Amino acid sequence: MADDKKEDVTEVKSEIKTGSAEAKPTASTKEAAAPTAKPASKVTPAKAAKAPQPPDPRVEQAVKQGEAIKAAIEKKLGADTVEEVTATKDIPILRIASAKWREAVTFLRDDPEQSYNYVELFAGTDYKDYIEVVLYFYSMTHGTYINVKTRTPRDEAIIPSLTPVLPGVNWEEREVYDLLGVTFEGHPDLRRIMMWDGWNGYPLRKDYSDFQNMPQREGEPHS
Amino acid sequence: MSTTLRSEEMILNVGPQHPSTHGVFRLVVTLDGEQIVDADPVVGYLHRGTEKLAEGLQYTQIIPYTDRLDYIAAMLNNYALVHTVEHALDLEIPARAEHLRILVMELNRIASHLLFLGTYLLDLGAMSPFLYVFQERERIVQLFNEISGARLTYNYMRVGGVKWDAPPGWIEKVREFVPFMREKVKMYDKLISGNEIFLHRVRGIGVITQEDALQYSLSGINLRSTGIRFDLRKNRTYSIYDQFDFDMVTAENGDCYDRYYIHLEEIRQALNIVEQAAAQIPDGPVLGKVPKLIRIPAGEYYTSIEGARGELGVYIVSDGKDKPYRLKFRRPSFVNLQILRKMLIGQSMANLIAILGAVNIVLGEVDA
Amino acid sequence: MFSWQTQPLTGLNFLGMVIGAVIVLMVVLVVVMYTIYFERKVIGWMQNRIGPNRVGPFGLLQSAADVFKLLLKEDIVPANADRLMFMIAPIIAFVPSFMVLAVIPYTAAHVFTAGLNVGVLYYIALSSISIVGIVLGGWASNNKYSLVGGLRSAAQMISYEIPLGLSILGVIMLSGSLNLNTIVAHQATDRFGWYIIPQIIGFVVFVIAAIAELNRTPFDLPEAESELVAGYFTEYTGFRFAFYMLSEYVYVFAIASLGTTLFLGGWEGPFLPSWLWFALKTSLFIFFLFWVRATMPRIRIDQLMSFAWKVLIPVALFNILLTGALSLIL
Numbered sequence: 043m044a045d046d047k048k049e050d051v052t053e054v055k056s057e058i059k060t061g062s063a064e065a066k067p068t069a070s071t072k073e074a075a076a077p078t079a080k081p082a083s084k085v086t087p088a089k090a091a092k093a094p095q096p097p098d099p100r101v102e103q104a105v106k107q108g109e110a111i112k113a114a115i116e117k118k119l120g121a122d123t124v125e126e127v128t129a130t131k132d133i134p135i136l137r138i139a140s141a142k143w144r145e146a147v148t149f150l151r152d153d154p155e156q157s158y159n160y161v162e163l164f165a166g167t168d169y170k171d172y173i174e175v176v177l178y179f180y181s182m183t184h185g186t187y188i189n190v191k192t193r194t195p196r197d198e199a200i201i202p203s204l205t206p207v208l209p210g211v212n213w214e215e216r217e218v219y220d221l222l223g224v225t226f227e228g229h230p231d232l233r234r235i236m237m238w239d240g241w242n243g244y245p246l247r248k249d250y251s252d253f254q255n256m257p258q259r260e261g262e263p264h265s
Numbered sequence: 266m267s268t269t270l271r272s273e274e275m276i277l278n279v280g281p282q283h284p285s286t287h288g289v290f291r292l293v294v295t296l297d298g299e300q301i302v303d304a305d306p307v308v309g310y311l312h313r314g315t316e317k318l319a320e321g322l323q324y325t326q327i328i329p330y331t332d333r334l335d336y337i338a339a340m341l342n343n344y345a346l347v348h349t350v351e352h353a354l355d356l357e358i359p360a361r362a363e364h365l366r367i368l369v370m371e372l373n374r375i376a377s378h379l380l381f382l383g384t385y386l387l388d389l390g391a392m393s394p395f396l397y398v399f400q401e402r403e404r405i406v407q408l409f410n411e412i413s414g415a416r417l418t419y420n421y422m423r424v425g426g427v428k429w430d431a432p433p434g435w436i437e438k439v440r441e442f443v444p445f446m447r448e449k450v451k452m453y454d455k456l457i458s459g460n461e462i463f464l465h466r467v468r469g470i471g472v473i474t475q476e477d478a479l480q481y482s483l484s485g486i487n488l489r490s491t492g493i494r495f496d497l498r499k500n501r502t503y504s505i506y507d508q509f510d511f512d513m514v515t516a517e518n519g520d521c522y523d524r525y526y527i528h529l530e531e532i533r534q535a536l537n538i539v540e541q542a543a544a545q546i547p548d549g550p551v552l553g554k555v556p557k558l559i560r561i562p563a564g565e566y567y568t569s570i571e572g573a574r575g576e577l578g579v580y581i582v583s584d585g586k587d588k589p590y591r592l593k594f595r596r597p598s599f600v601n602l603q604i605l606r607k608m609l610i611g612q613s614m615a616n617l618i619a620i621l622g623a624v625n626i627v628l629g630e631v632d633a
Numbered sequence: 634m635f636s637w638q639t640q641p642l643t644g645l646n647f648l649g650m651v652i653g654a655v656i657v658l659m660v661v662l663v664v665v666m667y668t669i670y671f672e673r674k675v676i677g678w679m680q681n682r683i684g685p686n687r688v689g690p691f692g693l694l695q696s697a698a699d700v701f702k703l704l705l706k707e708d709i710v711p712a713n714a715d716r717l718m719f720m721i722a723p724i725i726a727f728v729p730s731f732m733v734l735a736v737i738p739y740t741a742a743h744v745f746t747a748g749l750n751v752g753v754l755y756y757i758a759l760s761s762i763s764i765v766g767i768v769l770g771g772w773a774s775n776n777k778y779s780l781v782g783g784l785r786s787a788a789q790m791i792s793y794e795i796p797l798g799l800s801i802l803g804v805i806m807l808s809g810s811l812n813l814n815t816i817v818a819h820q821a822t823d824r825f826g827w828y829i830i831p832q833i834i835g836f837v838v839f840v841i842a843a844i845a846e847l848n849r850t851p852f853d854l855p856e857a858e859s860e861l862v863a864g865y866f867t868e869y870t871g872f873r874f875a876f877y878m879l880s881e882y883v884y885v886f887a888i889a890s891l892g893t894t895l896f897l898g899g900w901e902g903p904f905l906p907s908w909l910w911f912a913l914k915t916s917l918f919i920f921f922l923f924w925v926r927a928t929m930p931r932i933r934i935d936q937l938m939s940f941a942w943k944v945l946i947p948v949a950l951f952n953i954l955l956t957g958a959l960s961l962i963l
Contacts, residue, residue, distance in 0.1 A: 275777060277777050277778075299781075299934065299935075386930060389930040389931055390850060390851065390853065390929070390930045390931025391850075391928070391929060391930035391931070392676070392680065392850075392926070392927065393676075393679060393680045393927050393928065396680040396681065396682060397680070397681070400681060460929070460930065462851050462929055462930050462931070462932050463930050465932065465933065465936055466930060466931075466932070466933055613933075613934070613935065614781070615854075615933045615934050615935070616933070
């Protein structure tokens with residue numbers, strides 16, 4: 043799904059090298075910008091039909107911004123923290139290694155340059171190969187917002203919990219746990235929230251079937 | 266209550282069938298006398314799996330489902346969805362459609378806030394305002410009935426515009442409604458805002474600090490009551506809100522009184538918007554050029570609007586087909602409700618209702 | 634036959650007493666029925682509604698239908714309730730509410746009034762017994778809401794008995810009697826007129842304490858619907874529930890009668906017959922209670938208690954002091 047952004051990324055990277063006006067002070071150290079490793083995305087877009095699309099200036103701008111943030115993060119937390127930088131419309135998307143998920147988010151929140159202090163959206167998506175957790179982060183001070191995400195394998199879906207640093211995602215993580223089966227390590231109160239305890243399966247997973255996962259009598263809540 | 270006497274704690278189940286949990290919401294409260302030691306909100310009784318259902322539906326087909334989320338303010342839910350789709354498609358919306366949308370959204374906001382005033386006062390034991398607000402709300406509902414054919418679940422917005430143009434005379438009715446409602450707001454201000462008992466019940470109760478509000482990602486009036494200036498209609502203007510002159514209402518103390526008062530004040534501001542929109546509504550089509558089958562280019566999109574209860578967002582992951590690959594509603598009630606536990610601990614049982622009521626939740630939205 | 638107040642107790646007089654008591658009971662039941670109707674109509678009008686209008690002309694038989702329905706309902710005793718106490722509690726709450734009516738002078742003729750020399754004391758003492766019924770009902774239901782409701786009413790009613798009693802003290806000092814008949818008679822001849830004028834502070838305290846005593850808005854915490862579902866009678870159904878409701882409304886009538894007697898000159902008044910004066914004043918009092926109910930939100934329990942102890946009681950004491958000082962000077 044992010045394939046059509048690939049060209050943008052490379053293009054923008056070269057632009058950063060030449061020193062863009064938009065770059066933030068922290069973006070002065072750009073050598074950290076690692077080559078973007080691209081795992082094969084199963085969700086292939088219907089892109090072939092409109093292949094030669096001119097690069098969207100908003101996307102370029104956003105990717106530039108994303109690269110700057112990436113540089114700042116990797117300066118603090120070491121290389122390979124940010125696996126990929128893309129953008130949708132005007133929002134930069136940073137994919138963070140799941141091992142450093144909490145550290146990276148905490149950094150984004152606490153660093154005065156970033157100060158993304160307000161979680162707008164927390165969502166999980168099952169991409170058939172992996173499960174992705176998305177966080178839309180807004181900065182009240184700067185008025186900018188970014189999208190950070192992380193991936194985890196489906197069969198052993200474990201992500202560090204953000205609840206200790208951001209209490210506002212407590213229920214959202216419970217919801218993702220409930221509906222997608224992602225275990226959030228370090229969550230203080232990881233229980234099902236929408237379905238009852240004993241529900242079979244994770245409804246929002248793509249292979250969930252109403253018939254195979256028919257609720258068992260013993261799974262229903264007792265009076 | 267730090268006495269040397271040992272007292273036993275009592276666990277009280279408030280809900281799911283309780284008169285003032287506003288739906289099927291359960292709160293397991295641990296009480297020490299009348300003081301709350303712990304509170305565990307239990308939700309999910311109304312979970313209908315809207316997000317799962319949406320994965321099998323085309324975008325237009327999802328719109329009726331959004332009506333059922335926050336059924337008090339269904340127009341705003343409609344708009345949240347179509348706005349994201351339009352954002353993904355970069356659609357141009359005809360000016361008349363935008364004005365109609367603003368009109369119905371702000372009227373719906375007024376209706377929703379009115380219902381809050383009524384139910385909140387009912388929670389606090391005052392019966393009459395509850396019945397008064399339904400009269401004003403009835404006029405709004407009648408207007409909606411005329412324009413959309415429904416009184417509660419409107420299904421009025423479409424990707425690219427609105428479903429129907431306003432019937433003849435509708436705009437005039439809206440214009441007449443504005444001064445009528447202004448008088449009523451004045452009346453409510455007189456009736457409620459100065460009532461000594463009311464003030465004693467809500468002043469300084471359920472205080473939220475700015476840090477807490479941000480940490481718990483509160484939005485809407487709960488956030489603005491702490492003094493943080495964050496209203497998506499101003500901060501991240503969508504639709505044509507930038508064409509209208511209105512104020513963002515904030516308060517300083519973050520207590521229940523502030524939340525009540527912002528509701529009242531926002532009705533006034535919404536009336537300003539309605540008045541301007543009704544005055545300058547142009548003629549023209551109400552539905553833009555939209556393909557018959559809406560396909561969103563692959564990618565992920567998130568936009569949010571200022572709903573009646575807070576930031577109402579829709580997150581769409583598309584794989585280029587006519588149905589969303591994943592649809593997630595950012596439901597303000599759900600997010601706002603998380604702070605309840607923190608607010609309740611240490612309070613007395615009698616404050617529970619005042620605090621819960623002021624958070625202003627709709628269970629259809631919490632449980633999605 | 635009906636003038637037993639001054640005569641020795643003979644068989645005929647006893648019969649008269651019984652007949653009188655039964656007549657009072659009947660009249661009060663009808664009055665209570667229409668008090669409920671009156672409340673629903675008045676509050677309905679205040680809230681731009683119509684109120685009951687289906688059963689009988691103008692809905693006049695609505696209350697009768699309600700009572701009838703309650704009597705026909707199944708009498709459910711919760712499985713874990715204390716059965717005996719659960720059944721007795723409504724009776725304990727209900728009986729005193731009728732007993733207090735014995736001392737109220739309805740008319741100038743005192744046909745149905747016990748000329749008790751400690752009438753005021755009798756009223757206050759008996760009305761406190763109802764609290765036992767309420768606490769017992771709340772406790773026996775074995776429901777947490779009922780328990781909290783029952784305990785709240787106990788705390789509230791005991792607290793408000795004190796300002797209620799103290800506010801009446803001023804009247805007693807002026808009239809020099811605890812007999813309600815004498816108090817009414819004194820008001821006719823007093824140089825300040827009805828005691829509402831010299832005892833205005835006492836009257837205000839009395840009204841507030843009376844509303845609290847009745848568990849009515851804004852002091853309706855024991856049955857605070859939004860917090861405690863229905864308070865101490867959450868678990869009650871059928872005619873036991875009706876008993877609680879009935880005793881509540883009998884008390885509305887009783888306290889309005891007491892207020893009329895003590896402060897508004899009782900049956901005193903020109904031109905009209907004395908019973909009509911009494912009815913008018915009592916209705917006015919009752920109307921005021923309903924008016925307050927339609928206007929006010931509910932006060933919080935701790936505020937309620939501190940209001941009784943920190944405001945009402947000092948004011949009532951000050952009133953007694955003032956009354957004493959003024960009656961010495963004037």
